[in-house]
Amino acid sequence: MDLHRVRTDVLHDRRKRLLTHLASEPEAPGKLAIFAGQPRPRNYLANAYPFRAESHFLYLTGLHAMGAALVCDGGVWTLYAEAPSADDELWHGPSPSLERLGDVLGVRCRPLGELAEAARGAASLPTSDAGSNLAQSAALGREIRYGQLPLPGDVALAEAMVAVRLVHDGLALARLKEAAEAAREAHLTGMAATEPGLTEHAVRAAMEAVFLRRGCTTSYAPIVTTHGEVLHHHGHGNTMRAGDLLLADVGAETEDGWASDVTRTWPVSGRFSPTQRAVYDVVLAANEAVIQRVKPGARWRDLHLTASRVLARGLVDLGWLRGEPDGLVERGVHALFFPHGLGHLLGLDVHDMEDLGDRAGYAKGRTRSSQFGLSYLRMDRDLVAGMGVTVEPGLYVVPAILKDPRFSELVRAHVDREALARFSDVRGIRIEDDVIVTDTGADVLSRGIPKRPSEVEQAVAA
Amino acid sequence: MDLHRVRTDVLHDRRKRLLTHLASEPEAPGKLAIFAGQPRPRNYLANAYPFRAESHFLYLTGLHAMGAALVCDGGVWTLYAEAPSADDELWHGPSPSLERLGDVLGVRCRPLGELAEAARGAASLPTSDAGSNLAQSAALGREIRYGQLPLPGDVALAEAMVAVRLVHDGLALARLKEAAEAAREAHLTGMAATEPGLTEHAVRAAMEAVFLRRGCTTSYAPIVTTHGEVLHHHGHGNTMRAGDLLLADVGAETEDGWASDVTRTWPVSGRFSPTQRAVYDVVLAANEAVIQRVKPGARWRDLHLTASRVLARGLVDLGWLRGEPDGLVERGVHALFFPHGLGHLLGLDVHDMEDLGDRAGYAKGRTRSSQFGLSYLRMDRDLVAGMGVTVEPGLYVVPAILKDPRFSELVRAHVDREALARFSDVRGIRIEDDVIVTDTGADVLSRGIPKRPSEVEQAVAA
Numbered sequence: 022m023d024l025h026r027v028r029t030d031v032l033h034d035r036r037k038r039l040l041t042h043l044a045s046e047p048e049a050p051g052k053l054a055i056f057a058g059q060p061r062p063r064n065y066l067a068n069a070y071p072f073r074a075e076s077h078f079l080y081l082t083g084l085h086a087m088g089a090a091l092v093c094d095g096g097v098w099t100l101y102a103e104a105p106s107a108d109d110e111l112w113h114g115p116s117p118s119l120e121r122l123g124d125v126l127g128v129r130c131r132p133l134g135e136l137a138e139a140a141r142g143a144a145s146l147p148t149s150d151a152g153s154n155l156a157q158s159a160a161l162g163r164e165i166r167y168g169q170l171p172l173p174g175d176v177a178l179a180e181a182m183v184a185v186r187l188v189h190d191g192l193a194l195a196r197l198k199e200a201a202e203a204a205r206e207a208h209l210t211g212m213a214a215t216e217p218g219l220t221e222h223a224v225r226a227a228m229e230a231v232f233l234r235r236g237c238t239t240s241y242a243p244i245v246t247t248h249g250e251v252l253h254h255h256g257h258g259n260t261m262r263a264g265d266l267l268l269a270d271v272g273a274e275t276e277d278g279w280a281s282d283v284t285r286t287w288p289v290s291g292r293f294s295p296t297q298r299a300v301y302d303v304v305l306a307a308n309e310a311v312i313q314r315v316k317p318g319a320r321w322r323d324l325h326l327t328a329s330r331v332l333a334r335g336l337v338d339l340g341w342l343r344g345e346p347d348g349l350v351e352r353g354v355h356a357l358f359f360p361h362g363l364g365h366l367l368g369l370d371v372h373d374m375e376d377l378g379d380r381a382g383y384a385k386g387r388t389r390s391s392q393f394g395l396s397y398l399r400m401d402r403d404l405v406a407g408m409g410v411t412v413e414p415g416l417y418v419v420p421a422i423l424k425d426p427r428f429s430e431l432v433r434a435h436v437d438r439e440a441l442a443r444f445s446d447v448r449g450i451r452i453e454d455d456v457i458v459t460d461t462g463a464d465v466l467s468r469g470i471p472k473r474p475s476e477v478e479q480a481v482a483a
Numbered sequence: 484m485d486l487h488r489v490r491t492d493v494l495h496d497r498r499k500r501l502l503t504h505l506a507s508e509p510e511a512p513g514k515l516a517i518f519a520g521q522p523r524p525r526n527y528l529a530n531a532y533p534f535r536a537e538s539h540f541l542y543l544t545g546l547h548a549m550g551a552a553l554v555c556d557g558g559v560w561t562l563y564a565e566a567p568s569a570d571d572e573l574w575h576g577p578s579p580s581l582e583r584l585g586d587v588l589g590v591r592c593r594p595l596g597e598l599a600e601a602a603r604g605a606a607s608l609p610t611s612d613a614g615s616n617l618a619q620s621a622a623l624g625r626e627i628r629y630g631q632l633p634l635p636g637d638v639a640l641a642e643a644m645v646a647v648r649l650v651h652d653g654l655a656l657a658r659l660k661e662a663a664e665a666a667r668e669a670h671l672t673g674m675a676a677t678e679p680g681l682t683e684h685a686v687r688a689a690m691e692a693v694f695l696r697r698g699c700t701t702s703y704a705p706i707v708t709t710h711g712e713v714l715h716h717h718g719h720g721n722t723m724r725a726g727d728l729l730l731a732d733v734g735a736e737t738e739d740g741w742a743s744d745v746t747r748t749w750p751v752s753g754r755f756s757p758t759q760r761a762v763y764d765v766v767l768a769a770n771e772a773v774i775q776r777v778k779p780g781a782r783w784r785d786l787h788l789t790a791s792r793v794l795a796r797g798l799v800d801l802g803w804l805r806g807e808p809d810g811l812v813e814r815g816v817h818a819l820f821f822p823h824g825l826g827h828l829l830g831l832d833v834h835d836m837e838d839l840g841d842r843a844g845y846a847k848g849r850t851r852s853s854q855f856g857l858s859y860l861r862m863d864r865d866l867v868a869g870m871g872v873t874v875e876p877g878l879y880v881v882p883a884i885l886k887d888p889r890f891s892e893l894v895r896a897h898v899d900r901e902a903l904a905r906f907s908d909v910r911g912i913r914i915e916d917d918v919i920v921t922d923t924g925a926d927v928l929s930r931g932i933p934k935r936p937s938e939v940e941q942a943v944a945a
């Protein structure tokens with residue numbers, strides 16, 4: 022367990038803010054227990070994925086302390102952790118004593134064996150992993166299940182955690198910048214590694230190697246594909262051809278768990294074709310229009326609709342869509358080519374706090390639309406300085422959508438298939454930036470990553 | 484889901500052999516259900532680790548079919564799998580129909596919704612993941628837990644599965660060679676990427692990038708460390724210095740799940756010091772002595788003791804140990820510097836079938852020794868042609884062992900601390916090869932990876 026990134030004062034402040042927010046909740050619990058979770062086995066118990074602590078625990082401790090839990094009882098914080106054994110030292114090397122752990126975290130520290138007694142009756146949050154929830158259920162003496170907050174105290178804890186984690190402090194901002202900087206180097210490296218005749222694997226490998234060299238990992242399964250129209254494409258076996266676009270949605274996670282999430286789309290040959298360039302410019306215009314409008318008070322759903330209108334106008338200009346742009350957006354026609362949402366919260370999780378469902382992404386009283394496209398919007402909040410979000414408009418020619426009987430009326434009325442056929446070298450384009458809301462506008466963490474067409478072409482040719 | 488690696492005839496043969504072995508078990512079940520398992524979430528449900536099907540399922544289907552199960556009822560095999568939906572196609576692209584899946588696998592194929600009825604009463608094997616076991620429990624209508632085989636039919640299935648998977652068929656051998664070949668390129672690349680002043684991360688990144696370029700992953704968490712004496716060292720942040728040895732235990736997994744597991748130890752400077760070279764030669768002698776003795780009928784525990792005797796003799800010659808080598812091994816003194824076992828089964832799992840405990844590694848009637856060192860031996864079988872094993876002797880100066888009160892008597896009587904102190908630039912050396920037992924001896928899959936000191940030095944200098 023590596024302690025060099027732990028900042029005692031920042032952790033102290035985060036825990037204090039959590040308690041302050043909790044105090045304002047109607048059903049504030051007297052006791053909290055935040056669990057680090059258990060390792061995820063791969064094929065047998067000893068062969069686990071690298072252990073990553075649950076994000077709520079990470080936020081308050083900065084530590085990947087397997088199986089540990091942080092308990093707050095009557096305002097006193099105690100970390101319950103496995104005390105290092107002689108056998109541990111043989112297999113895993115020297116690890117910090119509980120005393121040292123407690124000092125670095127600025128809390129009491131007690132052996133894990135005392136957890137169950139201390140945690141009884143505490144409010145808590147479930148994890149996404151069944152094995153972790155089983156261990157947590159045993160410690161709490163009640164059933165813990167993903168997506169469920171059975172006690173009023175659990176709900177209060179979730180609300181307070183969202184309130185605290187929604188606005189990034191200085192350390193969080195520094196870590197998010199570090200993750201974005203890793204993404205910058207990775208995307209530049211990926212662009213330079215792109216060559217007709219290679220498979221997508223080659224680009225993915227070059228990009229991930231950048232993360233590994235920096236001691237980072239990927240924050241989600243990377244997408245590196247010539248089939249950008251498949252929104253979650255995780256194979257990398259296609260051969261890149263000179264006329265293809267390559268879409269790379271690849272973000273880093275720092276050692277202590279903070280994420281970046283960046284997409285760029287570039288021409289394999291190093292030159293956009295006129296048709297590719299025309300569609301790219303529409304997506305870029307939407308990306309930039311949104312970023313210009315990011316500021317405290319702006320409503321995310323409105324920004325999504327702003328992006329949608331820019332895209333719809335572009336598609337009308339390109340001839341793909343027939344109709345009046347704003348009207349097309351009202352009826353959801355743009356979603357035939359932009360089926361997903363504008364973006365999501367960004368923090369320790371790449372979709373920050375998605376473990377709590379829409380509680381983090383949606384402001385109180387707001388819920389998801391049932392309209393195709395808008396239903397995939399992961400967020401609808403008024404922006405606040407310190408929030409991290411992604412801005413990721415895209416345009417995709419998805420055969421599954423265009424042939425879907427649910428949309429056949431819309432397609433027949435508004436899509437010009439002949440015009441679309443002239444853009445056969447465009448399958449999917451997305452441009453995604455990581456943005457921090459500031460007092461006056463937006464700090465684009467991913468701004469160093471080529472985005473204007475000429476910069477992109479230059480980076481691929483490099 | 485990618486079908487291009489599936490070999491219908493081989494899968495047919497594997498399923499047939501399984502049934503043949505089952506028929507010879509005293510409590511052969513009439514129905515089997517082999518589960519692919521569920522994805523392992525990372526921090527929220529939608530952000531999972533890349534899905535890898537459970538190895539028993541992979542062995543019989545070759546497919547990473549999330550949530551699927553293969554049922555055999557009265558000799559008829561049926562795959563129950565998720566039928567592709569319209570939304571799947573939008574997010575994940577076109578996927579094969581159930582008809583096509585069934586054709587490629589050579590079995591009936593039915594929608595997952597019919598599984599629970601079909602699986603009732605079937606013998607089955609647990610997985611290592613709690614979430615997968617929950618889904619499996621629901622399908623089978625009984626509780627499934629890691630490490631437990633509650634029904635006689637479960638035990639019979641485990642025994643038959645071990646019997647079949649213990650001897651690799653032609654396709655398995657081809658895949659194991661492919662994994663070893665990826666390890667070869669990775670280790671050569673890692674050696675060439677080693678430079679004083681860089682961190683271990685740089686070497687790890689270069690090695691893993693080789694796997695990713697080939698569409699492989701790591702088969703276990705890689706160890707790349709200047710602290711080889713920490714047996715499971717998973718940090719990579721140390722700066723490599725000219726006098727250090729770097730130990731790299733890094734193996735690949737092919738797209739369809741087959742593993743390699745290779746360790747090399749090389750000097751960061753490109754030149755072994757005389758002390759490093761002397762210890763390296765002892766480890767190499769043990770590695771080669773074992774490989775020469777690998778053949779059908781050889782008992783693994785004897786090979787472990789052969790390695791131990793070569794190491795003990797070497798340590799006596801180096802002056803680290805006092806005593807008569809064979810006597811030192813009998814009393815377990817060598818384990819102060821060689822605390823782990825000689826190796827383990829290798830196949831779809833890097834410790835093949837370790838999910839079944841010692842059932843695969845240990846022949847019937849044989850159990851683990853309680854002696855320190857020997858207790859970590861993961862295998863004690865008589866070798867059979869077609870088995871895959873690792874041969875991985877090592878020598879380590881582990882402070883936690885040398886100061887452990889349990890061993891203070893042995894250390895005082897046999898360890899020459901002054902002599903040991905003269906080898907202060909040696910912390911841990913391991914040389915691990917992947918070996919297939921042949922009719923006449925051993926086929927060393929990892930033979931192309933530099934192992935003789937001069938070859939190693941040359942590869943680092945490259």
